[in-house]
Amino acid sequence: MAIRGDSAGLEKHYLLDMLGGDAGRILEIGCGDGRLTRKYVETATQAVGIDLPSALPRDDAETLPESTQIAGASGVALPFRGGSFDRAIFSLSF
Amino acid sequence: MHALSEVRRVLRPGGSLIDLRPTARNRQVELELSEARLHIGEIDGSNSAAEKLLADEALQAGLDRGLFTVEHRAQFEYISDLDTLEDLREFAAGLRRSVMPEALPRRIAALTAGEREDYLIRIRREMIIWRLRRLPIG
Numbered sequence: 001m002a003i004r005g006d007s008a009g010l011e012k013h014y015l016l017d018m019l020g021g022d023a024g025r026i027l028e029i030g031c032g033d034g035r036l037t038r039k040y041v042e043t044a045t046q047a048v049g050i051d052l053p054s055a056l057p058r059d060d061a062e063t064l065p066e067s068t069q070i071a072g073a074s075g076v077a078l079p080f081r082g083g084s085f086d087r088a089i090f091s092l093s094f
Numbered sequence: 095m096h097a098l099s100e101v102r103r104v105l106r107p108g109g110s111l112i113d114l115r116p117t118a119r120n121r122q123v124e125l126e127l128s129e130a131r132l133h134i135g136e137i138d139g140s141n142s143a144a145e146k147l148l149a150d151e152a153l154q155a156g157l158d159r160g161l162f163t164v165e166h167r168a169q170f171e172y173i174s175d176l177d178t179l180e181d182l183r184e185f186a187a188g189l190r191r192s193v194m195p196e197a198l199p200r201r202i203a204a205l206t207a208g209e210r211e212d213y214l215i216r217i218r219r220e221m222i223i224w225r226l227r228r229l230p231i232g
Binding site for chain 2: 027
């Protein structure tokens with residue numbers, strides 16, 4: 001039994017296409033458990049993901065690469081200096 | 095809108111925002127059999143329609159204010175493949191706002207009766223992705 005998300009690989013394809021190669025420092029707003037993060041992290045110099053604390057990965061969640069930083073924060077008050085990132089990713093799910 | 099201003103603030107000049115979101119179309123549920131592909135029904139996402147509209151309006155407001163400009167836009171399908179009805183129920187249990195009508199698993203059960211194993215449940219969700227370039231203000 002299995003649920004295979006993005007089985008055609010289209011989300012990853014379009015995400016990487018939009019980011020372009022060598023995407024630099026990437027901020028992901030609403031990273032959740034890192035589902036999307038794992039798809040692009042190899043293209044990033046550094047990936048930083050934020051989400052509300054209740055949505056962040058659990059201790060038993062699949063680990064993310066060491067280059068990834070995860071923080072609990074709100075998207076309307078980002079705890080970063082201006083001009084800190086080359087790319088930002090914002091994904092909505094309903 | 096404030097969130098977009100914050101994103102713009104932390105991006106370097108010329109940086110890009112990748113925005114990924116579902117369209118308003120409901121998730122479509124299909125049953126793939128060895129001999130046919132059947133459309134079973136839809137998962138109702140109307141509970142989040144207002145929230146989605148607000149999010150779309152916020153994005154448009156950011157574009158109208160000159161915070162970002164659209165560099166590229168694409169639409170695609172996010173496809174989830176499930177092996178069994180139990181997988182489908184697990185998938186439905188994980189939905190935050192959308193609702194799967196009970197008729198959908200009942201119909202699949204009827205079509206796959208007799209311990210049939212050569213089937214696949216496929217869920218299609220229409221997605222839109224934008225690349226938006228940060229613009230200088232003023």
